[in-house]
Amino acid sequence: MNKTCIQCGKEFEITESEIAFFEEKGLELPKRCKDCRKQNKKNKVKRYRDRKRAANAVKSDQDKKGNGKMENTTKTEEKGAAKQNAQKSRVATDLHTFQADLESDCKTYQQKGFIAELIDNIKRGLKLGSKK
Ligand SMILES: [Zn+2]
Numbered sequence: 001m002n003k004t005c006i007q008c009g010k011e012f013e014i015t016e017s018e019i020a021f022f023e024e025k026g027l028e029l030p031k032r033c034k035d036c037r038k039q040n041k042k043n044k045v046k047r048y049r050d051r052k053r054a055a056n057a058v059k060s061d062q063d064k065k066g067n068g069k070m071e072n073t074t075k076t077e078e079k080g081a082a083k084q085n086a087q088k089s090r091v092a093t094d095l096h097t098f099q100a101d102l103e104s105d106c107k108t109y110q111q112k113g114f115i116a117e118l119i120d121n122i123k124r125g126l127k128l129g130s131k132k
Contacts, residue, residue, distance in 0.1 A: 005033035007040075053085070060086035098125050 001014045012033035022029050030037060059082040105121055 001029075003029065003031070005036055006031045007036040008033060010035075056082040056085050057089075060089075094128070098128075101125070 001016075001019060002011050003014055004011055010033050014029055019029065032040070056078075059079070063079075063082065063086065102122070102125065
Protein backbone atom coordinates (compact mmCIF):
# COMPACT_ATOMS: atom_id res chain seq x y z
CA MET A 1 0.00 0.00 0.00
CA ASN A 2 1.34 3.43 -0.93
CA LYS A 3 0.75 6.40 1.31
CA THR A 4 1.87 10.01 1.15
CA CYS A 5 3.91 11.22 4.08
CA ILE A 6 2.13 14.11 5.81
CA GLN A 7 5.47 15.51 6.91
CA CYS A 8 7.68 15.51 3.81
CA GLY A 9 5.07 14.71 1.15
CA LYS A 10 7.01 11.75 -0.20
CA GLU A 11 5.27 8.53 -1.13
CA PHE A 12 6.13 5.58 1.00
CA GLU A 13 5.09 2.01 1.13
CA ILE A 14 3.45 0.15 3.96
CA THR A 15 3.86 -3.57 3.53
CA GLU A 16 1.06 -6.09 4.03
CA SER A 17 2.70 -7.38 7.18
CA GLU A 18 2.95 -3.85 8.58
CA ILE A 19 -0.72 -3.22 7.84
CA ALA A 20 -1.56 -6.50 9.55
CA PHE A 21 0.58 -5.52 12.52
CA PHE A 22 -1.05 -2.10 12.95
CA GLU A 23 -4.55 -3.51 12.48
CA GLU A 24 -3.91 -6.27 14.96
CA LYS A 25 -2.84 -3.69 17.56
CA GLY A 26 -5.84 -1.52 16.67
CA LEU A 27 -3.50 1.27 15.66
CA GLU A 28 -3.81 3.78 12.85
CA LEU A 29 -1.54 3.26 9.89
CA PRO A 30 1.52 5.49 10.03
CA LYS A 31 1.06 8.88 8.38
CA ARG A 32 4.76 9.53 8.04
CA CYS A 33 7.44 7.79 6.02
CA LYS A 34 10.16 5.82 7.74
CA ASP A 35 12.70 8.62 7.37
CA CYS A 36 10.43 11.16 9.02
CA ARG A 37 9.48 8.74 11.79
CA LYS A 38 13.15 8.05 12.41
CA GLN A 39 13.91 11.76 12.38
CA ASN A 40 11.04 12.51 14.77
CA LYS A 41 12.22 9.81 17.12
CA LYS A 42 15.72 11.28 17.12
CA ASN A 43 14.34 14.74 17.80
CA LYS A 44 12.27 13.38 20.65
CA VAL A 45 15.37 11.87 22.25
CA LYS A 46 17.20 15.15 21.72
CA ARG A 47 14.34 17.13 23.25
CA TYR A 48 14.33 14.79 26.21
CA ARG A 49 18.07 15.23 26.68
CA ASP A 50 17.76 19.02 26.39
CA ARG A 51 15.00 19.04 28.98
CA LYS A 52 17.05 16.86 31.30
CA ARG A 53 20.05 19.11 30.85
CA ALA A 54 17.95 22.19 31.60
CA ALA A 55 16.55 20.48 34.69
CA ASN A 56 20.05 19.67 35.86
CA ALA A 57 21.11 23.27 35.34
CA VAL A 58 18.18 24.46 37.45
CA LYS A 59 19.03 21.90 40.08
CA SER A 60 22.67 22.95 40.23
CA ASP A 61 21.45 26.50 40.69
CA GLN A 62 19.35 25.30 43.59
CA ASP A 63 22.34 23.43 44.97
CA LYS A 64 24.31 26.64 44.92
CA LYS A 65 21.56 28.39 46.84
CA GLY A 66 21.42 25.52 49.31
CA ASN A 67 17.92 24.37 48.44
CA GLY A 68 19.00 20.97 47.20
CA LYS A 69 20.22 19.58 50.49
CA MET A 70 17.33 17.21 51.10
CA GLU A 71 17.77 15.09 48.03
CA ASN A 72 21.15 13.57 48.80
CA THR A 73 19.74 10.21 49.92
CA THR A 74 17.49 9.36 47.00
CA LYS A 75 18.94 11.15 44.03
CA THR A 76 22.66 10.72 44.51
CA GLU A 77 23.23 9.68 40.93
CA GLU A 78 21.28 12.55 39.43
CA LYS A 79 22.83 14.96 41.85
CA GLY A 80 26.26 13.73 40.82
CA ALA A 81 25.44 14.54 37.21
CA ALA A 82 24.10 17.95 38.21
CA LYS A 83 27.23 18.59 40.22
CA GLN A 84 29.38 17.61 37.28
CA ASN A 85 27.46 20.00 35.04
CA ALA A 86 27.78 22.76 37.62
CA GLN A 87 31.48 22.10 37.87
CA LYS A 88 31.85 22.20 34.10
CA SER A 89 30.05 25.53 33.86
CA ARG A 90 32.08 26.89 36.77
CA VAL A 91 35.32 25.94 35.05
CA ALA A 92 34.06 27.53 31.84
CA THR A 93 33.17 30.71 33.72
CA ASP A 94 36.54 30.73 35.45
CA LEU A 95 38.34 30.33 32.15
CA HIS A 96 36.25 33.04 30.61
CA THR A 97 36.87 35.43 33.50
CA PHE A 98 40.53 34.55 33.51
CA GLN A 99 40.80 35.21 29.81
CA ALA A 100 38.98 38.54 30.12
CA ASP A 101 41.22 39.52 33.04
CA LEU A 102 44.29 38.50 31.12
CA GLU A 103 43.25 40.50 28.10
CA SER A 104 42.65 43.67 30.07
CA ASP A 105 45.85 43.09 32.04
CA CYS A 106 47.77 42.60 28.82
CA LYS A 107 46.67 46.00 27.56
CA THR A 108 47.60 47.71 30.81
CA TYR A 109 50.95 45.96 31.07
CA GLN A 110 51.80 46.60 27.46
CA GLN A 111 51.19 50.27 28.06
CA LYS A 112 53.25 50.32 31.24
CA GLY A 113 55.79 47.64 30.42
CA PHE A 114 55.17 45.55 33.55
CA ILE A 115 55.94 42.20 32.02
CA ALA A 116 57.14 40.60 35.24
CA GLU A 117 53.88 41.47 36.92
CA LEU A 118 52.00 39.96 34.02
CA ILE A 119 53.87 36.67 34.36
CA ASP A 120 53.16 36.61 38.09
CA ASN A 121 49.53 37.22 37.34
CA ILE A 122 49.42 34.34 34.87
CA LYS A 123 51.00 32.03 37.43
CA ARG A 124 48.49 33.11 40.03
CA GLY A 125 45.67 32.60 37.54
CA LEU A 126 46.84 29.11 36.66
CA LYS A 127 47.08 28.18 40.33
CA LEU A 128 43.55 29.45 40.93
CA GLY A 129 42.33 27.58 37.88
CA SER A 130 43.82 24.24 38.87
CA LYS A 131 42.52 24.45 42.43
CA LYS A 132 38.87 24.26 41.35
ZN1 LIG B 1 8.39 11.75 5.27
